[in-house]
Amino acid sequence: MIPTAQMGQLRPGEAEWLAPGHTGRPLTLWKLLLLLWTLLNCGLESSAQGPGEWTLWGSWSRCSSSCGRGLSVRSRRCIRFPREELCWGDTHEYRLCQLPDCPPGAMAFRDIQCALYNGQPVLSLQKTYQWIPFYGAPNQCDLNCLALGHAFYHSFGRVLDGTPCSPGSQGLCVGGRCLSAGCDGLMGSDAREDHCGRCGGANDSCLFVQRVFRDAGAYAGYWNVTLIPEGARHIYAAHRSRNYLALIGGDGRYVLNGKWEISPPGTYDVAGTRVVYTRATGPEETLRAAGPTTQDLLLQVLLQEPNPGIEFEFWLPRELYGPFQEQTQALSLSLRQPQPLEVEPQSSEPNKAPAFPTRTPNPTPDPCPPCPDTRGRAHRLLHYCGSDFVFRARVLGHLRQAQETRYEVRVQLVYKNRSPLQALEYVWAPGRCPCPPMSLHREYLLAAQRLVSPDGTQDRLLLPHAGYARPWSPAEDSRVRLAARHCPV
Incomplete structure (x- = not known):
C-alpha cells in the first residue's frame, strides 16, 4: 500500500492547479498569483502611464499694443514622467485687452x-x-x-500676434489664425452672453416679454404702446402700416417721430444704448436696440390709419418684471399723449391748502342770450366744406375768459383735417357766451378752422360764432358723411 504522503496529499491551506499536459507537481495558489503579477507587470512597463499635470497659470503679460485693441498672454508648463503622455490643453492663453483709441493718423500695426x-x-x-x-x-x-x-x-x-485680421475686423491673429474673443475675453473662446447679459448663461435670470399692441385708434394722434423699462435688452418693435413708431426718452423728450415731425432712418443714442430705426420703401418700420437701457423708454405710435398690430419684444431681468407690470397698469396705455394742464394761482394765505390743477373750473355762469338757429342742410354743408377740421370730440372741460371760451376736448374720430390733430386739443370759441354752446362730458361733431397769429406764436382751433357743433348721434354721423360728397375738391 502506497503511503498517503507519497500520493501528493494536500495540506490544509493549499490548492492544486495542473496545466494542460502537465504531469509533474501541481502549482500552489500563491505561485499562480505570482505568475499573473509578473505577466501583468511586464505588459504595463511597455505602455504609457497617462498624461502629465499642468503647473498653475502664470500672470498676464502687458498688452501687446499701446492703444486700441491688443493681446495679453499667460503660460503654464507640463510636468510629466518619462513614460507619461503630454498634458492635454494649451501652453498659452490669450486675452483681449482694450486700451483708449489710437490718435488720428497713427500708423496701423x-x-x-x-x-x-x-x-x-x-x-x-x-x-x-x-x-x-x-x-x-x-x-x-x-x-x-x-x-x-x-x-x-x-x-x-x-x-505678429495681436494684429487685426483685416481693417474693421473684430478678430485678431494669434499663432497664424484669426480668432475672436468670447464674452470672457479669451481669444478663441466660444463663451457667449445669453439674452440676460450673463456670460455663458442659460437665459434663466430674465424673462422674455413678447406682445402685440392691437388697439385700433379711431382718430389720428399719438397712442402709448408700451413702457420699455430700465434694464431691458434685445428690444425689437415692428409693424406694417402707414403709421409711425415714436420713442420718448427718460427725460420726457421725443427721440423719434415726435411733435408730428417724421425722423429719418438711422441710429439714435438714447438711454445708454443705440436705437436702430429703419423704414423700408414699403409700409414696414422696425426699431431695434441691444440694450441694456439705463432709463425707462416709452414706445408710442403716431396713428394715421387703423392699427393692424404692432409687435414688440424685449428681455427683462426677473426682479424687474413685477415693477414693469405695475408701471404699465399705472400708465393706462389706452390713453393718448396728455396735453399740459394749467395750474390755478396759489393763494398767499399761509394756512390755506394749495390749489390743484383742474380740468373743469366751474365759475358761476352769467346769463347768456339765446343762440341763432343754425340747423339745416345748407348750414351743415357750408361749414363742412369751408372748415379746416371736422371731427367728433368729447368735451372734458371749459374755461370762460373775458373775450373767449376755451374747450378742452378729446378727439374721437376725424372726418376731415388739413393738418394732424392730437389726442387732446383745445378749441377756442369767441366770447364768454359761445354759440352754439357745448356741455361737459358730451360728444359733439365739430367743424373748426385753423387760426395762426401773424407772428406765428399761436396756432389755434377756432369754433366760429354760430358755427357747427352738433351733439353726436348715428344720424348726425350719416349726415356729415353725406355732406363730404358735395364739397368741391
Whole structure:
C-alpha cells in the first residue's frame, strides 16, 4: 500500500492547479498569483502611464499694443514622467485687452510690420521696394505686403500676434489664425452672453416679454404702446402700416417721430444704448436696440390709419418684471399723449391748502342770450366744406375768459383735417357766451378752422360764432358723411 504522503496529499491551506499536459507537481495558489503579477507587470512597463499635470497659470503679460485693441498672454508648463503622455490643453492663453483709441493718423500695426522691410533687398540683392499691406491673399494672418507702385505682393511669414485680421475686423491673429474673443475675453473662446447679459448663461435670470399692441385708434394722434423699462435688452418693435413708431426718452423728450415731425432712418443714442430705426420703401418700420437701457423708454405710435398690430419684444431681468407690470397698469396705455394742464394761482394765505390743477373750473355762469338757429342742410354743408377740421370730440372741460371760451376736448374720430390733430386739443370759441354752446362730458361733431397769429406764436382751433357743433348721434354721423360728397375738391 502506497503511503498517503507519497500520493501528493494536500495540506490544509493549499490548492492544486495542473496545466494542460502537465504531469509533474501541481502549482500552489500563491505561485499562480505570482505568475499573473509578473505577466501583468511586464505588459504595463511597455505602455504609457497617462498624461502629465499642468503647473498653475502664470500672470498676464502687458498688452501687446499701446492703444486700441491688443493681446495679453499667460503660460503654464507640463510636468510629466518619462513614460507619461503630454498634458492635454494649451501652453498659452490669450486675452483681449482694450486700451483708449489710437490718435488720428497713427500708423496701423500691420502697416508698421510691412514698413520694416522698406529699403531692404528681399527678392534680389540689389532691388529694394516700399511695402504696404495687401489684404487679397488667402491667409489674412500672413504678413502679405504689396510692393508700392508694382503689381505683386510678397509674404513675409506670419504677422505678429495681436494684429487685426483685416481693417474693421473684430478678430485678431494669434499663432497664424484669426480668432475672436468670447464674452470672457479669451481669444478663441466660444463663451457667449445669453439674452440676460450673463456670460455663458442659460437665459434663466430674465424673462422674455413678447406682445402685440392691437388697439385700433379711431382718430389720428399719438397712442402709448408700451413702457420699455430700465434694464431691458434685445428690444425689437415692428409693424406694417402707414403709421409711425415714436420713442420718448427718460427725460420726457421725443427721440423719434415726435411733435408730428417724421425722423429719418438711422441710429439714435438714447438711454445708454443705440436705437436702430429703419423704414423700408414699403409700409414696414422696425426699431431695434441691444440694450441694456439705463432709463425707462416709452414706445408710442403716431396713428394715421387703423392699427393692424404692432409687435414688440424685449428681455427683462426677473426682479424687474413685477415693477414693469405695475408701471404699465399705472400708465393706462389706452390713453393718448396728455396735453399740459394749467395750474390755478396759489393763494398767499399761509394756512390755506394749495390749489390743484383742474380740468373743469366751474365759475358761476352769467346769463347768456339765446343762440341763432343754425340747423339745416345748407348750414351743415357750408361749414363742412369751408372748415379746416371736422371731427367728433368729447368735451372734458371749459374755461370762460373775458373775450373767449376755451374747450378742452378729446378727439374721437376725424372726418376731415388739413393738418394732424392730437389726442387732446383745445378749441377756442369767441366770447364768454359761445354759440352754439357745448356741455361737459358730451360728444359733439365739430367743424373748426385753423387760426395762426401773424407772428406765428399761436396756432389755434377756432369754433366760429354760430358755427357747427352738433351733439353726436348715428344720424348726425350719416349726415356729415353725406355732406363730404358735395364739397368741391
